[in-house]
Amino acid sequence: MVQATNTDEKVKENANMTNSNNKKKALGLGIKALLNNIDEELKATSEAVPAAAKPASATVAVGGRIPVDQIEVNPKQPRHDFDEQALKELSESIALHDIIQPITVAKMANGKYRLISGERRFRASKMAGLKDIPAYIRTVDDQELLELALLENLQRENLNAMEIALSYKRLMDECTLTQEQVAERMKKERSTVTNYLRLLKLPPDIQKSVRDGQLSMGHARAIISLENVDEQLYVHREVIQKGLSVRQVEQLVKNMIQEKKPLDKNAPVIPKLPPAYKRIEDNMASHFATRVSLSRKKNGKGSIQIEFYSDEDLERIMDAMKI
Template sequence: MANKKGGLGKGMSSLFGANNVSKSAVEHTKSATKEPTATENVVQLNLSAIKPNPFQPRRHFDETKLQELATSVQDSGVLTPIIVREDGKSYQIIAGERRVRASRLAKLTTIPAIVRQVDDDTMAAVALIENLQRDDLNVIEEAQAFDALMTRLSLSQAQLAEKVGKDRATVANALRLLKLPENVQTLLQDGDLSMGQARALLGLKKKSQIDKVVATIMARGLNVRQVEALVKQINESGDEPAASEKPQISPFIAAVATQLEEKFGTKVKVNTATKGNGKIEINYVSNDDLSRILALLNIEVD
């Protein structure tokens, strides 16, 4: 992500300055995520008692990177304590959700933690700003974080753009994506729809036509310029988009599907997206059938 801040404290000071929130709020937020001090007690908490930050905007975590972290945790343990606050008989994460997820993958039962007293406003600010400073936040998560910060801090788009170090158009375009139907936002998050294609959809005069246009995009593999042209044509004519044609399967993909079906002895579907990525779906009819397929892949499940 462009204009990434150098550190959480600096980002907090920028966001909470300029008469939006008192200086003490900045200090509370910075102190909530500061490194553990020598005088603080590190306790071992049961992972089963730990819950995510309720204000966490991130919904998708890179499974490959989490698995790598889990391997490190298995070898060396959790070296840096997570930071939490009490919530009744459980605890909410202030900082360290990736460490918690990796520890669960590593089959640990406890994790080192420091318990601090933090209010809701500080929790929200930590989660939102910390995530905006990451470079792997997807466009919908980024837009949701922008929207939440604007609401919580009563900021205009221009004020928010200045404080997160982005131009106003970038913020405005991101926020507009939240006007798309949830199913279209999911396609955008999963990489099945590009940001350019999604922005073109927002140009439709009749929002009820979005789903049909999306179906056409997926079926025909339309690029951004073609989507823009289709939207313009629909707006000018007032017509519904033409019925989606059945996507043409390339000989290569068809051959791949056939070979996979022969190997696994079951129905295999190879779905391709507009950006060259895709998904492979392998059907199974029972747990025994699934075990058979896993054995063919040399995968052992305890």
């Protein structure tokens, strides 16, 4: 009996050393390395530790197959759009061959499981009619759950620039990470993270075009060099209508910046518009999709200046005016 006990202790010690070594290797390598490392941890645990000797609470555990109806989708999952055709094809494959790679979940206090990674496989399994699904179970708190979901999402190859930018922003806001920490976790240069975050300053219409694939990251980076929203919207419209390349957009933006008049230090200071008139100015700029300057004197008189950047742009504005 003593000999058996010593043997069990040695097995535990060996398993702990194996898990410790695996975790050290994955440390600092980002979420992809951590998720890939799960297989090694599970294998080492299963082979080295007898069932009776396994700890009651483990960071990673073999979940076997768990009921599909006991799995909750992470409400903070950064991605919500899934290709229905691709899901259908995956579900047909799962119906024939089952799931090869288990999903990863976290055990919740209510006894259910919160999805960390593998939402496509989970959705496709439900479509295929599976009642249960193979899963790895991790023990994480709410913040770790969010960070894992965001980082796992960022490892996808088909994310558009806006999805990446939003995920970086959420990592900073909700996981209290700095740009440097986000860059470190993603193994990116800080300047790369900064460039993505700058895209979030673009007007909604331009962000939507980036999401829809009408504009590339290169187009967006060139457009954001312009300070005024109306100028950004003008270039955006030119790209969509004329199919301008990134190089053409960069040249267009460069020309627009060079054409701006230098600031005259002796020019009179234009008084700031009251909020009500500022809203009118903004509404007109939005309606004509160009820069509008409204000025108003104390006696109620004033002027409206509407800018255009080409003959075609002038014609477009005249159409908007019904002239």
